[in-house]
Amino acid sequence: MQLPSYPLPDPRGRYGDFGGRYVPETLIPALEELTAAYLHFKHDPDFLEEYEYYLREYVGRPTPLYFAENLTRHLGGARIYLKREDLNHTGAHKINNTLGQALIAKRMGKKRVIAETGAGQHGVSVATVAALMGLECVVYQGAEDVRRQALNVFRMRLLGAEVRAVESGTKTLKDATNEAIRDWVTHVRESFYIIGSVVGPHPYPAMARDFQSIVGEEIKQQLLAKEGRATPDAVIACVGGGSNAIGVFAPFAYQEDRPRLIGVEAAGHGLTSGMHALSIGAGRKGVLHGAMMYLLYDEDGQIQPAHSVSAGLDYPGVGPEHSYYAEQGIAEYVGITDDEALEGFKLLSRLEGILPALESAHAIAYAAKLAPEMDPEQLIVINLSGRGDKDVVEVMRILEERRGSRLEGQVPQEVA
Amino acid sequence: MTTREAFERAAAEGRAALIPYVMAGYPDAAGALELVRRVLPFADVLEIGLPYSDPLGDGPVIQRASERALRQGTRLKDVLEFVRQVRALTDKPLFVMTYINPVIATGPERFFEAFRNAGATGLILPDLPPDEDPALVAKAHAAGLETTFLLAPTSTDARIGVVAPFCTGFVYTVSVTGVTGARDRLPEGLPELVQRIKQHTGVPVAIGFGISSRSTAAQAARAADGAVIASALIRAHEEGRPIEPVLEEVRLGLFRQVSA
Numbered sequence: 026m027q028l029p030s031y032p033l034p035d036p037r038g039r040y041g042d043f044g045g046r047y048v049p050e051t052l053i054p055a056l057e058e059l060t061a062a063y064l065h066f067k068h069d070p071d072f073l074e075e076y077e078y079y080l081r082e083y084v085g086r087p088t089p090l091y092f093a094e095n096l097t098r099h100l101g102g103a104r105i106y107l108k109r110e111d112l113n114h115t116g117a118h119k120i121n122n123t124l125g126q127a128l129i130a131k132r133m134g135k136k137r138v139i140a141e142t143g144a145g146q147h148g149v150s151v152a153t154v155a156a157l158m159g160l161e162c163v164v165y166q167g168a169e170d171v172r173r174q175a176l177n178v179f180r181m182r183l184l185g186a187e188v189r190a191v192e193s194g195t196k197t198l199k200d201a202t203n204e205a206i207r208d209w210v211t212h213v214r215e216s217f218y219i220i221g222s223v224v225g226p227h228p229y230p231a232m233a234r235d236f237q238s239i240v241g242e243e244i245k246q247q248l249l250a251k252e253g254r255a256t257p258d259a260v261i262a263c264v265g266g267g268s269n270a271i272g273v274f275a276p277f278a279y280q281e282d283r284p285r286l287i288g289v290e291a292a293g294h295g296l297t298s299g300m301h302a303l304s305i306g307a308g309r310k311g312v313l314h315g316a317m318m319y320l321l322y323d324e325d326g327q328i329q330p331a332h333s334v335s336a337g338l339d340y341p342g343v344g345p346e347h348s349y350y351a352e353q354g355i356a357e358y359v360g361i362t363d364d365e366a367l368e369g370f371k372l373l374s375r376l377e378g379i380l381p382a383l384e385s386a387h388a389i390a391y392a393a394k395l396a397p398e399m400d401p402e403q404l405i406v407i408n409l410s411g412r413g414d415k416d417v418v419e420v421m422r423i424l425e426e427r428r429g430s431r432l433e434g435q436v437p438q439e440v441a
Numbered sequence: 442m443t444t445r446e447a448f449e450r451a452a453a454e455g456r457a458a459l460i461p462y463v464m465a466g467y468p469d470a471a472g473a474l475e476l477v478r479r480v481l482p483f484a485d486v487l488e489i490g491l492p493y494s495d496p497l498g499d500g501p502v503i504q505r506a507s508e509r510a511l512r513q514g515t516r517l518k519d520v521l522e523f524v525r526q527v528r529a530l531t532d533k534p535l536f537v538m539t540y541i542n543p544v545i546a547t548g549p550e551r552f553f554e555a556f557r558n559a560g561a562t563g564l565i566l567p568d569l570p571p572d573e574d575p576a577l578v579a580k581a582h583a584a585g586l587e588t589t590f591l592l593a594p595t596s597t598d599a600r601i602g603v604v605a606p607f608c609t610g611f612v613y614t615v616s617v618t619g620v621t622g623a624r625d626r627l628p629e630g631l632p633e634l635v636q637r638i639k640q641h642t643g644v645p646v647a648i649g650f651g652i653s654s655r656s657t658a659a660q661a662a663r664a665a666d667g668a669v670i671a672s673a674l675i676r677a678h679e680e681g682r683p684i685e686p687v688l689e690e691v692r693l694g695l696f697r698q699v700s701a
Contacts, residue, residue, distance in 0.1 A: 047541055047568050049498045051593035051618055053600055193504050194494065203497040210498070211619040213595060312542045312568070313495065325517040326546030327494040 026077040028067045028235045029242070031275055033346065038227020041352060043345035046226040048206070048315045055213045060228040062133050067235065072128065079124055083157070084114045086121075086239065090247035090406070095376040103258065103399035105392060106251075107379070107409045108244055110269065117382065117411030118240060118269045119150040123219055125236035127154040130217035137161040137216045141205040143170055143198035144336030145177025146382075146411065147221030152186035162186040165204040169196035170336065177415065195330045198340055202314050222266025223344035226315030230344050237272025244273060244406055257284050257404035259395065263387040264288040264358065265302065265338035267347040269410035275346070278355050285357065287395070288347060289387045291333030292360030302331035304343040305351045305358040313342045319351065334363035334423070335383035335416070361387040369393060370413060370420060382411030383420070444534045444562060444587060444610050447485045448645040448666050456695040457662035459483055460647055461688065462538070462671030464490035465523040466515030467506040468678070476678065477527050483688040484533060486611075488565065488669060491520050491539040498540075498567045500622030502672040502679070517543060521559045528560025536589060536610060538565040549577050553584035563587030563610035571607035578607055589613050592638055594628065605641035612638055612646045614665060623653030623673040631664035653687075658694025668695060 033040045038060075046056055066072040080086040088109045097105045110118040123140075130138055138160050142148030148164040155162035164181055168190040171178055181188050194200035209218040223230040223237070245255040260277060262270035267288065274286045293301035301307065304319045311320035313328060321329040321341040331341040350356040361369070366383055369390030373381050381389055388407050396405055413420075442450075451458035461480040467473055467490075481487070492510035496503060520537075527535060537556055544552045544566075556564070563586050571578050571590050581588050587610030592601055595618055605612060614635060616627045627648075635646050648661040649669030661668035670691050677684045 045573050046570060047573060048570070049567055049593070049615075050570055050591040050600070050604060051595050051615060053570055054595045054597050193501075194508070199495065203495055206497045207500070207620045211617075213618055309546075311545055312540075314497070315568075317545075320542075322542060322546055324546065326543030327511065328542070 026073050028073065029238045029276065031279060033349070034227060034231055038231070040345045040349035042310065043317050043348040044227055044230060045317055046315060047312045047317065048226045049210055051210050052213060052226070056226055056228070062129060063228050063232050066129055066132060072132065076125055076128055080121070080239070084120050084124065085112060087243045088112050090244055090251065092251070093377055096373065099376055100393055100396040102396040102401065103403040103405045104401065105396055106248070106257070106404065106406045108240060108273065108406060110240060110408060110410050111379070111381065111385070111412035115150045115153050116414065117146050117150070118237060118272060119147050119221060120153065121239055121272070122233045122236040122268060123147070123150040123154050126217070126219045126232065127158050127160065130160065130219070131158050133217065135215060135217040137163070137212065138219050139163045139165070139205050139208050139216055140219045141198065141201040141221060142166050143201070143339060144415065145170070145174045145181065146337060146415065148186070148188070149177055149180050149184070151219050152181040152184035155186060156184045163208065164188050165191050165201040165208065167195070167197040167201045168192045170198070170201070174336070197330070199328065199330070206314065222268040223271045223346060224266045224314055224316060224318070224342060230316065230346055233268050234271045234275050234346060237268050238275050240269070240272040240408065241274070241276030245276065248404070248406070252404060256282055257406045258399065259285040259287060259405045260408070261287045261289060261388045261392050261395070261405060262408040263338060263384045263410060264290050264343060264347060265340045265384065266342070267344040269408050271344060271346055273406070273408045274350065274356055278350060286350070286355065287391065288356055288358040289391045290358055290360050291335060291338035291387060292362040293332040293334070295362055296360065300332035301360070302333045302338050302340060303360050304341060305347065306360050316345045318342045318345050319348045334366060335387065337382065337384040338387065359391055361390045365390040367420065367423065379409070380413030380417065381409055382413050383416045385410045386413070442532050442534060444486065445645070447534050448611070451485045452666065455697055457665060457697070458485035458645070458647065458667035459692055459695055460486045460488055460667055460669040461674060462488040462490060462669060464492055464503070464506045464510055464675070465520040466492050466510030466513055467675070468509060469513050470515070470519060470523065473523060474526055476684070477530065479684060480674070480688060481531055481533070483692055485667065486534045486536060487527065487531070488671070489524060489527065489535060489537050491537060491543060493540045493543065496540060498620055500620040500672060502676050503621050506675050517547065521555055524556060524559040524561050534562040535560060536563045536565050537561045538567065541566060541569045549580045550584070553581045553586055557584045557586050561586060563589055565589045565613055567591055570604065572603050582609065591615050594618055594630065594634060598637060601638055601641050605638055608642060608644055611644050611667065612642060613669070614638060614646055614648050616648050616650045616661070619650065621650050621672050623676060624651035624657065627651050627657050627660045631660065635664045652691065655690045655694035658691040662695045662697055
């Protein structure tokens, strides 16, 4: 296999104004070293062979590109394909990246990996590859998320990772990331920081993108085999930090007959509520976690907490390459509210027998709006980035809460 | 008093310069000013922290102070007012420590001009490697502000060569790989690190992170021209201890003949 070569970032890690390395100086030499190592391994046949081996034998790639016939018929428009990243080992696209980074860590002689996690999916993924590679693993998770995601905390511990609850700030992903960076500054010589998305200082956004690009590359081959053309009319993916989306956008973004690339941000309770994660939709250029990106902050520059029903989208920033795509009009970014995402969750469960992650349900919900406006010969690919098993308790809680308030005393007819 | 004069005055007294840290809005607006009054007699240069929501270079003590200051409702305009009030108390150099996002949010020119007019001497920018945005640094200089950037034990000679020329106030040398916070002792190798830095710049070199006691101050004084004390002061205040004995201990440690 090969890893892709894209025109961006530039040698300074910039996507236009976005990206860069806004970190304490202590980390700069480590980032320079990592950049050199990554550029080396990216072209090292031995590394690529090992990465491919584990993707195939351990992760279970390639994942299917599934024609969602029932959903297509129900919506009555474009033909809809689902890229089944939910079928990967550990249940999401995350492992494409964590596996690649862990293999680099090992080859750089690092004995210890650190990670941040929100809901715990990235943490589980890192704990998994750390167990596989025999690496010591420390995962930082906001105290609030530790409480809400007890099952994933237990999973990580079963996998041998140490989970450290972060009590600072909003006690969520943003603060867990701060704490992971603090750990990295302190143990920079022996530790490798595995960032979970296409965020962070250069070379992280590029490295995570390259590892995730296998998803889009597979789509091209699979679509060609099934439909006789490699490029669909629209590609839809949810966007928090943006790693699953970049994996299906980047392989198409720089080609001439580019499909519509649609990133779906979490609109939470809606734009005007102030409780959302619309980093592109409502943010401005700013710096968080080492990169310039579209970001939610107040007039003084204090970072504002994001909100989404889905913990994986609950992040106030968005990767620098997405920021660039948005600014340049290469991709379009839209919002889906918590309520709409829940409808998407139910829709796919009912029609296709597939429980999507609440994150991915945002992409489903947007496809449900778009598909009926398109022609039957047009093709939509949705990146089904993760499975929804992790979310069923939360969805049950929300639906029961609503029934309680709306249908007082009545036995609910609808079951999620 | 210029920054250079402040360091030279300390050197003439046979010691390294003392740079205490006070955060605007901690424990509250009036309390912060009271802390300034108490640290000024010990200070050669004063560092003023701008509270920030995501201080990723800071350890738990300064994080807590930041959260408290923000919870009190400290806004950028309050920090500016604080700098004005401190300037009315002293002619010593005042360096404002800020993460870069508030600068970007305000607009660099507006931010720099506002702080210059409030009486700031310079800025310490802990999450901006200066070569990331040389134009922004030039704007600070154009506004009449000095700039201070961080160097660390991990800094290569090449990085020192890049960063040191951007430091027009002093160089802030991080004593350890890590975040801010008091430590029992500082690592070996600081004198060598400072010597490597001094090959690239004529401005004073101060050491920060981990200075909390007479012995850590003495270690810093053996290596460099000045020492920053931050977390140890805030921790003393948090615990209800007077800060003067902490400052006095550190000041004694900074005398070169005493520590020799």
